[in-house]
Amino acid sequence: MMKLELPRGLVVSCQAHGDNPLRGAETMAAMAVAAERAGAIAIRADGPDDIRAIARRVQLPLIGIYKVDQPAKRAWITPTFEHAHALVEAGASIVALDASYDYQPDDGNLTTLITRIHEELKVPVFADISTFAEAQRAWKLGAEAVLSTLSGYTSQSPARTTPDGELVARCAKAGMCVIAEGHVRSPEQASMLLSRGAYAVVVGTAITNPLAIASWYREAMQDVLQN
């Protein structure tokens, strides 16, 4: 395991996909600059183009992911060593990858991926997981942190709309370095996750996706408007 040079605090995930009007490397870099000014301790970003643009404008550590679309399924986060390599070359100082049983059913394959990233790229590995069993496996295989990113998105975990505080607390109690990610919608939830043992909290949609945020407001106002 490598030493994790990351202070505790807020990580902002700067991602825009599909037909999101904010999609584009320069817009993501502007988002990252805003997050840095606001006091974030790291940025999570998807793909070499966005990471390269962000690295030019912020000093913060960049947690790189490489989402690869899968037909009729959720994207696979950093499936291979080559993807990890491209992220580090672009400026990522940490690589996050999918450590779910859905996409990494074989312990051997996951071990090789983590080991090669450590030995050849010399950066820490963050394991995106959806259950305690997946967290335990990734931790045992040498990931520097486990992230609750995938809770609610895999065949092993029930769908959800709120952060998985139970999973975070359980991982923390078991002595893992756990980072809360997924469905964090308010500052109160973020601080609750820290007090339940999260080392850091990653917030994406609620900070960097105005398309989603505006729709939350519109939906909440709907009932009154209809009466």
Ligand SMILES: CC(=O)N[C@H](C=O)[C@@H](O)[C@H](O)[C@H](O)COP(=O)(O)O
């Ligand atoms: C499941 C999956 O692929 N999650 C992705 C991982 O990077 C992103 O789409 C999320 O936005 C990110 O995890 C942050 O979560 P939230 O946007 O809920 O704050």
